[in-house]
Amino acid sequence: MSSEVSQTTSQVDSLRWSEKPKTAEKDDTLKQEDFFKLLTQQLSYQDPSKPADNDQMIAQMTSFTMAEGISNLNTKFESLSASMTSNSALQASTLVGKKALLESDTLELGTSGSARASIIATEPVDKLVVNIYDESNQLVRSIDMSKQDTGAIRFEWDGKNDKGEVMPQGEYEIKAEANINGEFSTLPTATFKNIDSVNVNGANGIIINTKAGAVRLTDVAEIA
Numbered sequence: 001m002s003s004e005v006s007q008t009t010s011q012v013d014s015l016r017w018s019e020k021p022k023t024a025e026k027d028d029t030l031k032q033e034d035f036f037k038l039l040t041q042q043l044s045y046q047d048p049s050k051p052a053d054n055d056q057m058i059a060q061m062t063s064f065t066m067a068e069g070i071s072n073l074n075t076k077f078e079s080l081s082a083s084m085t086s087n088s089a090l091q092a093s094t095l096v097g098k099k100a101l102l103e104s105d106t107l108e109l110g111t112s113g114s115a116r117a118s119i120i121a122t123e124p125v126d127k128l129v130v131n132i133y134d135e136s137n138q139l140v141r142s143i144d145m146s147k148q149d150t151g152a153i154r155f156e157w158d159g160k161n162d163k164g165e166v167m168p169q170g171e172y173e174i175k176a177e178a179n180i181n182g183e184f185s186t187l188p189t190a191t192f193k194n195i196d197s198v199n200v201n202g203a204n205g206i207i208i209n210t211k212a213g214a215v216r217l218t219d220v221a222e223i224a
Contacts (some may be wrong), residue, residue: 095208099192101222104212107132107174107191109159109167118190118221119153119176127179128187130155132172140167148178152190171211192224 107115119128128145140161145153155176159167176187193210198217200206206217 093198095195095198095206095217095223098195099224100195100208100210100215100220101190101224102193102210102212102215102220103188104191104193105174105189106212107157107172108193108211109157109169109172110194111169113159113166115157115159115172116192116224117155117157117174119148119155120188120190121148121150121153121178123150123180124148125153125178125180125187126182128153129177130157131175131177132157133175134167134172135170137173140172190221 101118107117109115119130121128125148128148130143130145131139132141132143134140141157142162143155143157145155161167174189174191176189178185178187193212195208195210197209198206199209199214207214208217208220
C-alpha cells in the first residue's frame with residue numbers, strides 16, 4: 001500500500017513539474033486535466049493480472065469532478081459576496097440625513113418645531129403622563145395621555161411648554177410615568193435620532209451613527 005502511495009505521489013510531482021511554465025508565475029494548482037492525466041498514468045502502470053476495480057475508478061473520477069465543482073462554487077460565492085457588499089454600501093448611503101427610531105430617553109427638537117417619540121407598554125396602562133425636561137432638568141411640559149393599551153404608544157410634542165411658549169431647539173429629556181394596577185413606574189421610550197453617517201461593517205452589517213452612538217441597522221425600529 002505504501003509503495004502505491006509513494007508511486008502516486010511521484011506521479012503527481014512529475015505531472016506538476018515536468019513542464020516549464022510559459023509565464024513568469026508558477027501555477028501550483030491541480031486542475032481537472034491534471035487529475036485525468038494522473039488517472040491515465042495509474043492505468044498505464046497497473047498490473048494487467050490485477051486490473052483496478054471499476055468502482056474505485058468511478059469513485060476517483062467522481063471525486064475529481066466534485067473537487068473542481070466546489071472550487072468553482074467558492075469563486076462564485078466570493079463574487080456574490082463582493083456584489084452584496086457593494087449593494088449594501090449603496091443602500092446605506094441613502095439613509096444619511098434620515099431619522100432612526102432608537103431606544104432613548106432624550107428628545108431632539110429641531111427646525112420643524114416638533115418632536116416624535118414612541119412609548120413602549122408591555123401591559124395596559126391606567127394612566128400615562130409624559131414629562132419633558134430641559135437641559136437644566138427643569139420640567140417644561142407635562143402631557144396627560146390618559147389610559148393606553150399594550151404596545152407602542154405614539155407621542156408627538158409640539159415644542160411648546162405648559163404656558164404655550166415655543167421652546168428653543170435642542171435636546172430634551174423625556175420620561176413616561178405610568179400608573180399600572182395602582183403602581184407607578186417609568187416606561188421605556190424610543191425617539192427619532194438623525195442619521196449622521198453609515199458604515200458597512202462586514203459581518204455586523206450596516207452600522208448607523210447618531211448623536212446617541214453607533215447601532216446596527218437591524219436594531220433600528222423605524223426609519224423616517
